[in-house]
Amino acid sequence: MTLTGLGADLTWDTVSKEAEFERLMGLHERLVLRTALRLLGRVEDAQDASQEVFLRLYRHLGAVAEATLEAWLYRTTVNVCYDLLRKRPRLAAPGPEPAVEAVAGEALEQAAKRRLLEQGLKRLSPQERAAVVLCSLEGLSTAEAAEVMGVAEGTVRSHLSLARTRLKEYVGRLWP
Amino acid sequence: MNDGELDLLLREMREEELPAGALAAVRAGVRTRIRSRRRLWLAAWLWVPAAVAVAVLAIAVFVPSVLRPVRGPEVARRSPAVPKIAFQRFPVPAIHRKNTVISPANHRENTVKSPWAHREITAKSRSTHGVNVVMPRSGEAAEERTEFIKMYTDDPDVVILWAMNSKGETR
Secondary structure (H helix, E strand, C coil): CCEEECCEEECHHHHHHHHHHHHHHHHHHHHHHHHHHHHHCCHHHHHHHHHHHHHHHHHCCCCCCHHHHHHHHHHHHHHHHHHHHHHCHHHHCCCCCCCCCCCCCHHHHHHHHHHHHHHHHHCCCHHHHHHHHHHHHCCCCHHHHHHHHCCCHHHHHHHHHHHHHHHHHHHHHHCC | CCHHHHHHHHHHHHCCCCCCCHHHHHHHHHHHHHHHHHHHHHHHHHHHHHHHHHHHHHHHHHHHHHHCCCCCCHHHHCCCCCCCCCCCCCCCCCCCCCCEEECCCCCCEEECCCCCCCCCCCCCCHHHCCCCCCCCCCCCCCCCCEEEEEEECCCCCCEEEEEEECCCCEC
16 A cells, blocks of 8 residues: 655555654654754754754654653754764854843843843853753753763763853843 | 843743744755655665666676686697607718728729739628628629618607618618
8 A cells, every 4th residue: 555645655654654753743843943943053053953853763763762752852952963063163153242232121131131141152162052951941950961961960060050150251241 | 140140041041932934944854855865765776676687697698708717828739749850960981991992073983902802892891890881782883871860859868860871771
């Protein structure tokens, strides 16, 4: 029996695999794209990284248990982003410091501070950035982040502490 | 900036929405890449058997000619050439005749009569010792000559000597 899906003739097994993949991609695409965007800082690069992550998921669909899928996706996303940062040096370059002007209103002030924080994240090392993204933005514990990053838990704590200090210093220095 | 302010900013960042259309672009990109990958596999499934078949055919055509025994050079298959017979002409041994002197100018015999001229020299005469000498009998021409042919064979220890006189007698 053949069906048509994804633009090619498929067998029943392939169809079921495609359906399963589509379901998992729909469930986790936000997680992957959000993490990649915070690690890389640019939407286009984050999209490239997310596509690579889902292609890897497609290849290893039968080998990854759904219970551990989230951790697998985090780990794969971090590794793919590290690879991209190595291949594209311009991603690792922090760029010039932004000129910040005082804005009226609390909401605008917070938005401006968030932009500063994003700039500050780009100035961190990839490991420090990953620690902040996984623990402070994605809400993982340091143990989970350590497993994702493939380092000791103490290393994650160290990266996290150093990153927070740098971020506070950066935003406090630039905010008028 | 203190830790509280930083945590507040991080919490706000966590709640930020992703750019519109970014997720759809990711899905489209993933589907496109999976489709092209599947086409590549399909092409591989078609082309690999064809390539294998061509390779097998090529092996079937060319390998027997490679495995055929090599013919040796023409010379090696011939029987060895017969060794050349070396002809060597030896000087005719002098014929010792007591009463005969051969003049080199006209080859005419000038017979000197000796007191024993009435005696006829026979083959049993003492002066005619020697294997290759043919003694002239009475009344025969004095120019009787013996030719020797020495034949060398492959065996250096074997030499064939062939003697033939002017009458065609051979030994």
